[in-house]
Amino acid sequence: MNKNIREIYFSPSGRTKKLSELFVDNFNGNKKTFDFFLKDEIKNQNLGEEDLLIVTLPVYAGRIPKICVNKLKKFKGNNTPAIALVAYGNRDYDDALLELSDILKEQGFKILGAAAFITRHSIFPEVAENRPDEEDEIKIKDFANKCKNKLESLEINELEIKGNRPYKEGNKKPLMPTGDELCINCGKCVRICPVEAISKNNPRETDKDKCINCTACIYNCPTGSRTYHMEQYKIGYEKFKIDNAKRKEPEIFI
Numbered sequence: 001m002n003k004n005i006r007e008i009y010f011s012p013s014g015r016t017k018k019l020s021e022l023f024v025d026n027f028n029g030n031k032k033t034f035d036f037f038l039k040d041e042i043k044n045q046n047l048g049e050e051d052l053l054i055v056t057l058p059v060y061a062g063r064i065p066k067i068c069v070n071k072l073k074k075f076k077g078n079n080t081p082a083i084a085l086v087a088y089g090n091r092d093y094d095d096a097l098l099e100l101s102d103i104l105k106e107q108g109f110k111i112l113g114a115a116a117f118i119t120r121h122s123i124f125p126e127v128a129e130n131r132p133d134e135e136d137e138i139k140i141k142d143f144a145n146k147c148k149n150k151l152e153s154l155e156i157n158e159l160e161i162k163g164n165r166p167y168k169e170g171n172k173k174p175l176m177p178t179g180d181e182l183c184i185n186c187g188k189c190v191r192i193c194p195v196e197a198i199s200k201n202n203p204r205e206t207d208k209d210k211c212i213n214c215t216a217c218i219y220n221c222p223t224g225s226r227t228y229h230m231e232q233y234k235i236g237y238e239k240f241k242i243d244n245a246k247r248k249e250p251e252i253f254i
């Protein structure tokens with residue numbers, strides 16, 4: 001069945017986008033992508049039964065990024081099928097997939113399927129460094145096929161998605177990227193930051209109240225100046241690597 005595919009992702013360091021593309025590629029139909037990382041305002045979108053919405057978001061402290069919630073609320077479904085995906089860095093996705101599915105349902109979508117996949121941890125990039133990998137790709141394709149079959153059968157059951165309500169409280173931000181003497185004032189981080197947390201006059205500084213720690217400035221800095229310069233990070237990184245060394249596998253709800 002051909003549908004109009006509406007793809008949404010938010011991907012400051014690129015792996016959520018990769019997951020979304022690997023998944024969405026399996027669907028035929030006229031495709032339109034909404035990149036929530038861009039600062040452009042999103043107009044209200046009314047979707048119908050002929051559409052299929054596929055939303056892929058990263059997990060931030062066990063939740064979906066707050067910055068995405070208002071953008072998601074611009075999308076209204078009318079019994080429109082939707083697929084919810086979250087990308088997480090091999091620790092846990094906690095309540096993020098449930099939260100995303102709940103928002104989509106409130107907005108008038110029917111959840112066809114939901115899944116959590118593992119992607120490189122953008123803060124601790126040696127964790128799940130090469131994911132999604134070939135094994136994940138097989139599972140991504142398999143999940144897409146299951147969703148397509150379900151779409152054909154026109155039977156959408158109520159899914160039991162892992163997670164708790166009330167959702168986990170997001171933890172306080174202990175970390176924040178800044179720049180150092182390697183900074184050449186190119187301004188790339190200033191332009192790319194989705195919340196305007198980096199000062200034009202001194203791009204080495206970060207506004208700690210605005211920063212959402214999305215890591216986009218780190219991955220886009222041409223000199224490696226922007227990173228976590230605090231000692232606390234190095235200590236935390238070692239512990240995080242040990243605690244999260246065991247490979248996790250994707251979880252699928254259909």
Ligand SMILES: Cc1cc2nc3c(=O)[nH]c(=O)nc-3n(C[C@H](O)[C@H](O)[C@H](O)COP(=O)(O)O)c2cc1C
Pocket residue numbers: 010011012013014015016017058059060061062063087088089090091092093119120121122123212213214215
């Ligand atoms: C602020 C922040 C919080 C995160 N919290 C979690 C988490 O709770 N559990 C987890 O396994 N990974 C967590 N991650 C890792 C991301 O979910 C993962 O790296 C994801 O791929 C990032 O998406 P991106 O590559 O599209 O930017 C977090 C990353 C960031 C930046």
